[in-house]
Amino acid sequence: MNNKVKALKAAFPHTIPIFTGFIFIGIAYGVLMESKGYGFLWSLFFSMVVFAGSSQYVAITFLTSVFNPVYALLMSLMINARHLFYGISLIEKFKDAGKLKPFLIYGLCDETFSVVCSAEPPEDVDKNWFMFFITLLNYSYWSLGSILGGILGSVFSFNTNGLDFVLTALFVVIFIGQWKSQNDHRPAITGVVCTLICLITFGPNNFIIPSMIAILSVLTILKKQTDKNELAKEE
Amino acid sequence: MTLTTTQTLIIAVMFAIGTMITRFLPFILFKGNNANNSYISYLGQVLPYAAIGMLIVYCLKGVNLIASPYGVPEAISIIIIGLLHYWKENTFLSIGVGTVMYMALVQIVFV
Numbered sequence: 453m454n455n456k457v458k459a460l461k462a463a464f465p466h467t468i469p470i471f472t473g474f475i476f477i478g479i480a481y482g483v484l485m486e487s488k489g490y491g492f493l494w495s496l497f498f499s500m501v502v503f504a505g506s507s508q509y510v511a512i513t514f515l516t517s518v519f520n521p522v523y524a525l526l527m528s529l530m531i532n533a534r535h536l537f538y539g540i541s542l543i544e545k546f547k548d549a550g551k552l553k554p555f556l557i558y559g560l561c562d563e564t565f566s567v568v569c570s571a572e573p574p575e576d577v578d579k580n581w582f583m584f585f586i587t588l589l590n591y592s593y594w595s596l597g598s599i600l601g602g603i604l605g606s607v608f609s610f611n612t613n614g615l616d617f618v619l620t621a622l623f624v625v626i627f628i629g630q631w632k633s634q635n636d637h638r639p640a641i642t643g644v645v646c647t648l649i650c651l652i653t654f655g656p657n658n659f660i661i662p663s664m665i666a667i668l669s670v671l672t673i674l675k676k677q678t679d680k681n682e683l684a685k686e687e
Numbered sequence: 688m689t690l691t692t693t694q695t696l697i698i699a700v701m702f703a704i705g706t707m708i709t710r711f712l713p714f715i716l717f718k719g720n721n722a723n724n725s726y727i728s729y730l731g732q733v734l735p736y737a738a739i740g741m742l743i744v745y746c747l748k749g750v751n752l753i754a755s756p757y758g759v760p761e762a763i764s765i766i767i768i769g770l771l772h773y774w775k776e777n778t779f780l781s782i783g784v785g786t787v788m789y790m791a792l793v794q795i796v797f798v
Contacts, residue, residue, distance in 0.1 A: 469782045490695075498699055504706045511702045519694045521701045528705020534741065535706070539713025540727065541734040546714070553714075560710045562742055569735045614760075614790035620746040621768055621785040627739050628772045639733035643740025656748040663744075667737050668730075675729050 459573070459581035466571045467589040470563045473619040474590065476612050477505060478597015484509075485602060488516055492602025499598040503591060504561055507531045533661050538565040545569070549580045559587035561594075563619060570626045642670045760792035 482495040498508050507528050514524045538560050545568070546553055556568075564587050573582035631640055646666035650659040690698065717727050750758040768785035775781070 468779065472786075489689075494695070498702075501699055501703045502706055504702075507702050507706055511698060514698050514702075515695060516689050519690055519698075521697050524698050524701040525705050528702040529708060532706045532709040534738070534745070535709035536713055537734050537738045537741070539710060540717070540730050541738060542731075543713060543717055544728065544731050557710050557714055558707065562745075566739060566742065569739075611794055614793040615786065617761075617764065617789040618782060618786040620743065620761075621764070621782040621789075623739060623743045623746060624765055624768045624785070625772050625778055625781050627743060628769060629776075629778075630736050630739060632773075632776075634736065639736035640740050643737030644744060646737075647741045647744035651744060651748055659748070660741075660745065663741055667734075667741065671730065671733055671737065672726075674733075675726070 455578055456581050456585075459577050460585045462573050462577045463582050463585035463589060466567050467586055467593070469618055469622045470567065470590050471593045473563070473616060473622070474593035475597040475600070476615045477619075478594050479601035479604060480612070480616075481505070481508060482598045482601020483604065484512060485598075488512060490515065490602075492599050495598040495602040496595055499595045500591075502528075503559060503594065504528075504532055505594070530661065533664060534562075535560060535565075537664065537667075538562075538569075541565075541569055545583075549583070552580050552584045556583055556587055559591045561590065563622070564590045566623055566626050570629060638674055639671065642667055642674070646670060756793075756797035760789055760797055763792060764789040 478499065481499070482492055485495045485498070486492070498511065502508050502511065510527060510531060511524070514520065514527070539557070542556075542560070542565070546556055549556055560568075567586050567590075568583050571582075571586070573579055627640065631637060634640070647659070647663040650663040650666055653659070654662050717724070747758075747761055750761050752758050764785050767788055768781050771784055772778075772781040
C-alpha cells in the first residue's frame with residue numbers, strides 16, 4: 453500500500469497542467485453536450501468509455517445528424533490514428549507492467565502519452581504504479597470536467613477563452629525538455645517539419661495520416677543512413 | 688436528442704472501438720518475438736520525439752495565418768514559453784506564464 457501512495461504522490465505534480473486543461477475542456481464538452489440535449493450522465497458516459505477529447509467533440513456531430521455507425525467507426529479510426537505512434541513508442545516502457553498494462557493502454561490519450569514518455573519517477577518509486585496513477589488521474593480529471601460542464605450548463609460566466617492553450621504549452625515544454633536531453637535532434641525536427649508540410653498540403657482535416665506516413669518514411673531513411681555510416685566505419 | 692437512446696449508445700461504442708483499436712493495435716502486433724525487432728525498437732527510441740513535434744503542430748492546426756490575428760498570439764506565447772523554459776526549466780512557470788499570456792492576448796489585445 454505504502455508503495456502505491458508513494459507512486460501517487462510522485463505522479464500527481466506531473467498531472468497538474470493536465471488537470472487545468474482537462475477540467476476546462478471537459479467543462480466545455482459537457483456544456484456543448486448539454487446544449488444538444490445530452491445531460492451530464494451522457495457526457496460522463498462518453499468520457500469514460502471513449503476517453504479521447506477530439507473524437508468526443510466530433511462524436512457530437514454524429515449525435516445530431518442521421519444515424520451512421522459505420523462512418524462513426526471510420527471517423528474515430530482516422531481521428532485517433534496518431535495513437536498508433538504512442539503505442540509503438542511505449543512498447544518497451546510498458547513491457548513489465550503486468551496487470552496494469554491494459555489500463556495504461558486504455559487511457560493512452562495525447563496528454564497521458566506526453567507525460568508518461570517524458571516523466572521519470574524518483575528512484576524509490578515503482579515505475580509501473582507511477583505510470584498507472586498518471587493515467588488514472590488524467591482519466592479522472594476528464595470525467596470530472598465533463599460532469600461539471602453538464603451540470604453547470606450555460607450558467608458559467610468566467611471567460612475561459614484561450615485556456616485550452618495550457619495543453620499546447622505543456623507539449624511545447626515537453627518538446628524543449630526532450631530537445632535539451634538529446635544530442636540528435638533529427639527525430640524532433642522530422643516530427644514538426646513533416647506535420648507542418650502535410651498540414652499545409654492536405655489542410656487541417658486530413659493531415660494526420662499523411663504526416664504519420666511521412667514521419668515513418670523519413671525516420672526509416674535516417675536509420676538506413678545511420679546503419680550505412682556505421683557499416684562504413686567498421687570497414 | 689436527435690437519435691434514440693440505443694442509437695446514441697451504439698455511436699458511443701463505435702467511437703470507443705475506433706479509439707481502442709488505435710491504442711491497442713501496436714501492443715498486439717509487436718508482441719513477443721516482434722518486440723525484439725531492431726526496426727521497432729529503433730522506432731520506439733525516435734518516435735516519442737517525432738510524436739511530440741507532431742502533437743504541437745496538431746494543436747495549432749486551427750491557426751489561420753492569412754486572417755487577423757495571423758497566429759500572432761500563438762507565436763508570441765510559444766516563443767515566451769520556449770525562452771522561459773530554456774532558461775529556468777521550471778515546468779509550471781513556463782506553462783503558467785505561457786497560458787496566461789495567451790489568454791490575455793486573445794481576450795484583451797487581439798479581440
